[in-house]
Amino acid sequence: DIQMTQSPSSLSASVGDRVTITCRASQGISKFLAWFQQKPGKAPKSLIYAASSLQNGVPSKFSGSGSGTDFTLTISSLQPEDFATYYCQQYNSYPPTFGQGTKLEIK
Amino acid sequence: QITLKESGPTLVKPTQTLTLTCTFSGFSLSTSGVGVGWVRQPPGKALEWLALIYWDDDERYSPSLKSRLTITKDTPKNQVVLTMTNMDPVDTATYYCAHTRSDYGKYYFDYWGQGTLVTVSS
Numbered sequence: 091d092i093q094m095t096q097s098p099s100s101l102s103a104s105v106g107d108r109v110t111i112t113c114r115a116s117q118g119i120s121k122f123l124a125w126f127q128q129k130p131g132k133a134p135k136s137l138i139y140a141a142s143s144l145q146n147g148v149p150s151k152f153s154g155s156g157s158g159t160d161f162t163l164t165i166s167s168l169q170p171e172d173f174a175t176y177y178c179q180q181y182n183s184y185p186p187t188f189g190q191g192t193k194l195e196i197k
Numbered sequence: 198q199i200t201l202k203e204s205g206p207t208l209v210k211p212t213q214t215l216t217l218t219c220t221f222s223g224f225s226l227s228t229s230g231v232g233v234g235w236v237r238q239p240p241g242k243a244l245e246w247l248a249l250i251y252w253d254d255d256e257r258y259s260p261s262l263k264s265r266l267t268i269t270k271d272t273p274k275n276q277v278v279l280t281m282t283n284m285d286p287v288d289t290a291t292y293y294c295a296h297t298r299s300d301y302g303k304y305y306f307d308y309w310g311q312g313t314l315v316t317v318s319s
Binding site: 091124126133135136139177185186187190191 | 245258300305
């Protein structure tokens with residue numbers, strides 16, 4: 091299985107900040123990476139697919155980049171509703187695997 | 198508008214078989230390039246991919262759980278069913294179903310159900 095490692099595991103930031111979360115794959119996955127946002131007690135919400143393509147309805151404050159083994163999710167101008175846990179997932183090969191999550195908290 | 202909803206027991210006993218149903222609307226599993234998958238999340242832990250079934254009846258399973266899982270579809274009813282045998286307390290989790298879409302032949306989740314919490318306890 092391909093291992094997905096996110097860093098940091100947790101992150102404190104203030105409203106208005108810009109933050110970046112990193113996801114590293116244990117082997118190359120081309121561009122086949124997705125990002126999800128999950129709030130407590132809620133289902134994941136799809137944000138990005140193909141490393142950098144926004145899902146319909148996702149605001150442009152979210153952006154993704156990377157290919158191969160190293161990927162980033164950047165969130166600009168943080169708002170209270172952005173504080174959540176973020177997961178990356180590779181879907182290049184079976185089984186699709188998720189990162190361990192990055193919890194974004196308000197400073 | 199694509200929606201999915203999971204249903205099934207909230208409590209199962211160890212060694213029992215779990216059967217979960219995903220009922221969806223807004224798409225058909227007869228459409229080329231479409232699939233429905235299952236993901237679970239133990240309390241306080243990360244997401245874990247379980248299984249997926251495609252429009253063409255192709256089935257994929259997590260290797261670590263393959264011997265315990267079966268995924269089937271009922272296209273006219275717009276349902277996908279996941280069965281997991283020999284349940285154990287470590288299988289306690291929220292189980293999600295999700296719609297998948299093709300990205301150059303690779304499949305990613307775009308719409309998720311609300312999830313259903315399954316507790317395994319005697």
